[in-house]
Amino acid sequence: MDGQRTAVKLSARNVRVHYWRERSDEPLLALDGVTLDVHEGEFVSIVGPSGCGKTTFLNALDGLLPISSGSLVIDGRPVTGPGRDRAMVFQQPSLLPWRSVLGNVMYGMELERQLSRREMRERAREHIRLVGLEGFEDAYPLELSGGMQQRVNLARALATDPVMLLLDEPFAALDAQTREFMQLELLRIWRQTRKTAIFITHDIKEAIYLADRVVVFTARPGRVKEEIDVDLARPRELRIKRDPRFLAYEDRVWTLIEEEGTMARAAAR
Amino acid sequence: MSTRTPQGEVAFEVAATAEPEAQPALRRPRSRVASFEPWLIGVASVVVFLVAWQLVAMARVVPELFLPGPTDIVTALVAYVTSSEFAIDAATSGQELAIGYGLAIVVGLPLGLLMGWYRRLQYVLDPFISFFYSTPRIALLPLLIIWFGIGIWSKVAVIFLGAFFPIAINTFAGVRSLDATLLKAARSFGASDAQIFRTIALPGSVPFILTGLRLGVGHALIGVVVGELVAAQHGVGLAMSTAGSTFQTAKVFAALIIIAGAGVILQILLQRLERRFDAWRPR
Numbered sequence: 001m002d003g004q005r006t007a008v009k010l011s012a013r014n015v016r017v018h019y020w021r022e023r024s025d026e027p028l029l030a031l032d033g034v035t036l037d038v039h040e041g042e043f044v045s046i047v048g049p050s051g052c053g054k055t056t057f058l059n060a061l062d063g064l065l066p067i068s069s070g071s072l073v074i075d076g077r078p079v080t081g082p083g084r085d086r087a088m089v090f091q092q093p094s095l096l097p098w099r100s101v102l103g104n105v106m107y108g109m110e111l112e113r114q115l116s117r118r119e120m121r122e123r124a125r126e127h128i129r130l131v132g133l134e135g136f137e138d139a140y141p142l143e144l145s146g147g148m149q150q151r152v153n154l155a156r157a158l159a160t161d162p163v164m165l166l167l168d169e170p171f172a173a174l175d176a177q178t179r180e181f182m183q184l185e186l187l188r189i190w191r192q193t194r195k196t197a198i199f200i201t202h203d204i205k206e207a208i209y210l211a212d213r214v215v216v217f218t219a220r221p222g223r224v225k226e227e228i229d230v231d232l233a234r235p236r237e238l239r240i241k242r243d244p245r246f247l248a249y250e251d252r253v254w255t256l257i258e259e260e261g262t263m264a265r266a267a268a269r
Numbered sequence: 270m271s272t273r274t275p276q277g278e279v280a281f282e283v284a285a286t287a288e289p290e291a292q293p294a295l296r297r298p299r300s301r302v303a304s305f306e307p308w309l310i311g312v313a314s315v316v317v318f319l320v321a322w323q324l325v326a327m328a329r330v331v332p333e334l335f336l337p338g339p340t341d342i343v344t345a346l347v348a349y350v351t352s353s354e355f356a357i358d359a360a361t362s363g364q365e366l367a368i369g370y371g372l373a374i375v376v377g378l379p380l381g382l383l384m385g386w387y388r389r390l391q392y393v394l395d396p397f398i399s400f401f402y403s404t405p406r407i408a409l410l411p412l413l414i415i416w417f418g419i420g421i422w423s424k425v426a427v428i429f430l431g432a433f434f435p436i437a438i439n440t441f442a443g444v445r446s447l448d449a450t451l452l453k454a455a456r457s458f459g460a461s462d463a464q465i466f467r468t469i470a471l472p473g474s475v476p477f478i479l480t481g482l483r484l485g486v487g488h489a490l491i492g493v494v495v496g497e498l499v500a501a502q503h504g505v506g507l508a509m510s511t512a513g514s515t516f517q518t519a520k521v522f523a524a525l526i527i528i529a530g531a532g533v534i535l536q537i538l539l540q541r542l543e544r545r546f547d548a549w550r551p552r
Binding site for chain 2: 062064082084087088094098099110111140141160
């Protein structure tokens with residue numbers, strides 16, 4: 001974050017989320033009072049021990065999951081369901097296999113029904129270029145590599161012009177090298193679009209490398225354990241991951257997560 | 270710097286996708302002649318079989334009444350096809366098939382879609398479908414003849430019943446097998462139920478529907494032949510049964526060839542249709 005904080009885009013106050021599991025009479029408490037502010041144009045990563053409810057939080061933000069109590073406000077409006085102000089990039093590419101890259105990038109816009117077909121096609125082409133897939137407009141998803149499919153996934157979300165981009169471990173299924181390149185690519189794209197972004201990940205290096213701020217969740221039920229401002233200059237190159245300051249951040253986040261892991265294990269005993 | 274590496278990655282991925290055969294070939298690539306090999310061997314095998322059959326028939330090891338040779342069958346086929354009887358038979362059987370199979374599509378496809386989409390409708394129809402699907406539909410012929418007579422309509426009915434179930438059940442299964450990740454993505458973009466049906470359920474069930482159509486053709490042909498064997502006024506199946514009971518064995522074979530040919534042609538047409546909808550599947 002460079003200097004002054006901008007306007008608050010997302011304001012979560014004491015968000016609690018329960019959900020019902022199959023073959024269970026009791027609801028599971030996934031999130032227990034998450035309070036978090038995200039500012040305009042900010043890139044926030046959320047990390048936490050497995051099963052801490054980070055994805056649940058993102059689904060609630062996207063309006064796919066109702067919250068039990070607290071408040072979740074985006075741009076002054078409480079979240080009541082999916083909306084055009086948010087777009088999700090999923091862990092699985094979730095592309096329609098029978099549609100070309102162009103058709104898939106148009107799909108999000110098509111569902112939101114705001115633009116004419118011509119405008120949608122134009123915007124789609126623009127975003128295909130932005131994610132570096134020019135020339136692949138007519139290819140089908142199954143002809144693409146995992147990394148390229150995730151680029152389409154990203155383009156589909158960006159093309160709907162959301163206020164906030166929600167990314168749910170989008171690189172988790174990619175191999176290590178592709179993953180690093182995609183992180184670099186995401187930062188380049190983010191610099192060009194300046195969307196407010198919330199990025200969920202298991203990968204601590206990835207969280208720090210991408211974000212202005214890393215939010216660490218506690219073990220389930222999830223709460224915000226700590227927020228760490230990442231004060232590393234942008235644009236960041238991949239080699240910053242070997243910088244001593246980067247490693248210090250990594251060490252701090254690791255320590256926090258390890259604490260949670262130990263406590264969760266102790267509680268389970 | 271920040272743009273060079275990602276482009277490098279794209280180039281790398283392009284190279285990887287440009288070659289459809291990712292694994293290194295263990296065998297030498299086939300020569301042009303060798304690529305015809307399966308076809309050549311297939312044809313040769315049929316030719317050898319026919320020649321052997323012809324030799325056996327000419328040697329008259331078995332009387333012609335039991336086993337006419339290929340040339341006898343061709344003669345009978347030509348005689349039958351050029352007769353005025355054939356025009357009526359083919360028109361009758363063709364009509365039965367077209368109406369019965371057509372109705373099965375017109376009714377089975379939408380019903381399968383609706384059953385897949387509305388769970389309650391599935392509960393309503395399930396007992397009937399289970400009953401009919403586990404009954405050999407041919408067993409209903411006596412009933413159908415009482416209801417519809419020995420004209421084309423009893424055959425239309427049995428063909429319809431034969432083709433309807435595979436079409437409806439497969440379509441239903443297609444709608445039911447929606448990909449949950451696609452559904453979640455669509456919901457996230459605020460998709461309505463109608464949009465989900467049109468953009469995910471419908472295209473997603475196409476492969477299932479085509480399987481249903483292909484199975485339906487088989488059942489429909491059984492309906493034509495068996496229906497006409499039991500009771501009919503005209504038709505290729507009837508001609509076959511009459512030829513059989515009057516010991517015109519070569520003509521029985523001739524009718525069999527016509528029916529098999531119709532089946533093969535329909536399957537080829539459906540395969541074409543399948544390929545058209547399957548363009549997105551990498552080969």
